[in-house]
Amino acid sequence: MSSVRLLVGTRKGAFILTADGSRRDWEISGPHFGGWEIYHLKGSPADPSRIYASRWNAWFGQIVQRSDDGGVSWRAVGNEFAYDGEGATHQWYDGTPHPFEFKRVWHFEPSASDPDTVYAGVEDAALFRSIDGGLTWQELAGLRRQGSSAQWQPGAGGLCLHTILLDPRQDRIWAAISAAGAFRSDDGGGNWRPINRGLRSDYLPAPEAEIGHCVHRIAAHPARPQTLYMQKHWDVMRSDDAGQTWYEISGNLPSDFGFVIEVHAHEPETIYVVPIKSDSEHYPPDGALRVWRSRRGGHDWEPLSSGLPQSNCWVNVLREAMAVDSLDPCGVYFGTTGGQVYASSDSGDHWEAIVRDLPPVLSVEAQTLP
């Protein structure tokens, strides 16, 4: 019988939640790396026992952890992220040039075919790759050299590269940076260009500028990588041409601000968001936690509230904190800053908290195991 393993990163450690294919009873292990901020954990599609974890704290900096046995044991691998070349700057908050300085890893994206190849999205925004299982890291410097990086400016959360999508069928890579925008490489990470046409951000002096958009998250279905879904700072967006152009699909959402966006494992036009009231009030509208689902690729959305708190709920759901499994029916999961992890084993129709009192959840990833 299949099983599901959830990899949950929190402000105070990592937790691993496992259940069989019924997804009724969950076993929780952790905290792993107690007391450290775990920005992200992700397993290799090629070898699910291989998991990479980003472990960081303000005292001791970045540690990269690797497990080869599904999270039972871990070892520290390489944590040297040296930027290629010297002297490059981005904009600081006050508009002055500021050198790129490594702070932490926000996201790991393991290769679909090779467990030893993994990409890391870091702050200050850059993309790194390891081909030796995380022992050493090399920057894919074409991203910062494509011409706009001197204009990149951090959002309040820092200048972070948080989204990496790998096209399963070709050498195409997408990356997203807050608050610079989305970028695409068609040659495996050598050359890059901004792909932000159609985005509009009213906090920019030129709202439709090529650079400066605070992209929160991009998601795609593996079978339809031409279609991308984006939760931007404000606005839920869609592209049908691999990011060349974007159009808004916020439709009837109660707020188009939010962080997460995810695609159903078997229905490429079924997508999920968690609307958050505003960029000044990071909690659900009316204190009612609702996932909104569109079965038509956007525009028309339905609220999903069964099993979710509908009053006095003032948590946030951060950009890495939603995932789907690939069972049928599709399982959907998300974690909150209140420490709950909610699960639905029926594509979002019904939810339950499978754990309630973790530290604030930073990331959730789901592995479907044979």
Add this chain to the structure above:
Amino acid sequence: MIRVVLPYHLRTLARVEGEVQLELSGPLTFGELIDALERRYPALRGTLRDPSTRRRRPFLRFFACGEDLSHQPLEALLPEAVSCGAEPILVVGAVAGG
């Protein structure tokens, strides 16, 4: 022999309990001490100083012989009492709540 007292998280990371003892002798600089620690415990690489800038991490302090030695350059020699193992060097994290 050099004696080093690491903070909790670094002892956990290095998988050691209590004081760390490094088989080193003679006059030794701060930088050589950190190099030796990282060689003996590879999991500590980059935790005491930024691997790119080589600067001490700002939330850490080095105390020995009743003094704060944190602002000594990496090329500075450790006190003789530390080099000969009479006194440990303490690595102390900034206190913080939350």
